Amino acid sequence: MDTSAAECARVVLQTVPVMMRGLGSHLRSQTGLNLSIPQLRTLMFLRRHEGASISDVAEHLEIALPSVSRLIDGLVVRGLVRRQPHATDRRRVALALTATGRGALDAAQRAAEDYLAAVLIRLTPSERSTVAQAMRALRGVFAPEREPVPVGAR
Amino acid sequence: MDTSAAECARVVLQTVPVMMRGLGSHLRSQTGLNLSIPQLRTLMFLRRHEGASISDVAEHLEIALPSVSRLIDGLVVRGLVRRQPHATDRRRVALALTATGRGALDAAQRAAEDYLAAVLIRLTPSERSTVAQAMRALRGVFAPEREPVPVGAR
DNA sequence: GTGATATAGTTAGATATCCTAACTATTAGG
DNA sequence: CCTAATAGTTAGGATATCTAACTATATCAC
Numbered sequence: 001m002d003t004s005a006a007e008c009a010r011v012v013l014q015t016v017p018v019m020m021r022g023l024g025s026h027l028r029s030q031t032g033l034n035l036s037i038p039q040l041r042t043l044m045f046l047r048r049h050e051g052a053s054i055s056d057v058a059e060h061l062e063i064a065l066p067s068v069s070r071l072i073d074g075l076v077v078r079g080l081v082r083r084q085p086h087a088t089d090r091r092r093v094a095l096a097l098t099a100t101g102r103g104a105l106d107a108a109q110r111a112a113e114d115y116l117a118a119v120l121i122r123l124t125p126s127e128r129s130t131v132a133q134a135m136r137a138l139r140g141v142f143a144p145e146r147e148p149v150p151v152g153a154r
Numbered sequence: 155m156d157t158s159a160a161e162c163a164r165v166v167l168q169t170v171p172v173m174m175r176g177l178g179s180h181l182r183s184q185t186g187l188n189l190s191i192p193q194l195r196t197l198m199f200l201r202r203h204e205g206a207s208i209s210d211v212a213e214h215l216e217i218a219l220p221s222v223s224r225l226i227d228g229l230v231v232r233g234l235v236r237r238q239p240h241a242t243d244r245r246r247v248a249l250a251l252t253a254t255g256r257g258a259l260d261a262a263q264r265a266a267e268d269y270l271a272a273v274l275i276r277l278t279p280s281e282r283s284t285v286a287q288a289m290r291a292l293r294g295v296f297a298p299e300r301e302p303v304p305v306g307a308r
Numbered sequence: 309g310t311g312a313t314a315t316a317g318t319t320a321g322a323t324a325t326c327c328t329a330a331c332t333a334t335t336a337g338g
Numbered sequence: 339c340c341t342a343a344t345a346g347t348t349a350g351g352a353t354a355t356c357t358a359a360c361t362a363t364a365t366c367a368c
Contacts, residue, residue: 089345114163183327
């Protein structure tokens with residue numbers, strides 16, 4: 001059975017904000033880690049891109065530079081991220097996870113996945129398969145892979 | 155092909171925040187309506203539940219009472235929602251959309267759906283069908299229907 | 309009935325998420 | 339070199355959340 005984009009959009013709009021609300025709330029309070037989703041996404045990006053700049057993060061998360069600057073401030077204050085001078089460009093900042101940051105990231109990611117898994121367990125295996133397929137398709141259009149430019153080295 | 159809850163959780167976590175980021179951003183700035191997702195969800199709830207109280211909204215959106223109080227403040231200041239005295243319980247507030255609010259809601263919902271549809275159009279019809287099915291399944295576990303208690307009349 | 313308790317909502321104060329505009333450094337180009 | 343572009347921060351604003359503390363009203367128990 002085919003589904004129009006409009007019809008599909010409607011059911012997405014009815015569903016996705018609720019999932020996010022639950023996930024964010026769980027991450028923020030339930031786990032003692034007190035990380036928001038943007039903070040988690042930032043840490044995940046920095047794990048994959050050691051030495052990334054503020055601009056790199058902004059581009060990846062699609063948020064404005066000043067917003068990232070503040071976001072990083074918070075993570076630095078909490079000891080999860082280090083701001084270091086860039087090797088060759090003194091305008092830039094090279095960001096990196098601290099050991100604490102890596103630990104917090106692992107814990108938060110596990111907490112997020114556990115939360116989702118605990119809800120998803122109520123689906124049938126076949127429904128979960130449908131969900132996974134759907135998510136992969138959505139990722140393809142909402143979060144297209146960018147060619148892996150060696151971050152911070154342009 | 156079956157999919158474990160953990161595996162499914164992982165791909166959900168990689169996908170859903172990106173979608174929400176795009177949607178929120180679009181709603182906030184692209185449309186001139188300047189409504190956030192919680193604001194949109196509140197208006198949608200009030201359309202279905204004329205006369206709902208602050209607590210009703212809090213319960214539906216799963217956010218704390220004071221948060222709702224402020225959220226409503228913003229909508230009232232912008233003329234989208236009316237706070238009225240409850241007929242029989244003077245502790246309560248009966249919320250209702252204004253005509254302006256109804257208009258803004260329609261426009262915002264259309265904007266949100268159009269945004270999503272514009273991205274979803276890039277999927278094949280069969281992929282969209284999978285997505286719609288997945289969303290319905292997810293809605294079942296993340297946003298279970300509550301029996302329709304006549305809101306504001308307990 | 310009245311006094312304790314429970315419920316509805318607001319206020320206050322905190323941190324985080326976003327934005328735009330305006331600024332400071334630094335680098336790169338003509 | 340001097341101007342342009344780039345990287346980042348600061349400032350100021352609206353919204354999103356929370357907890358704690360408060361007011362007002364309703365209910366229950368005796």
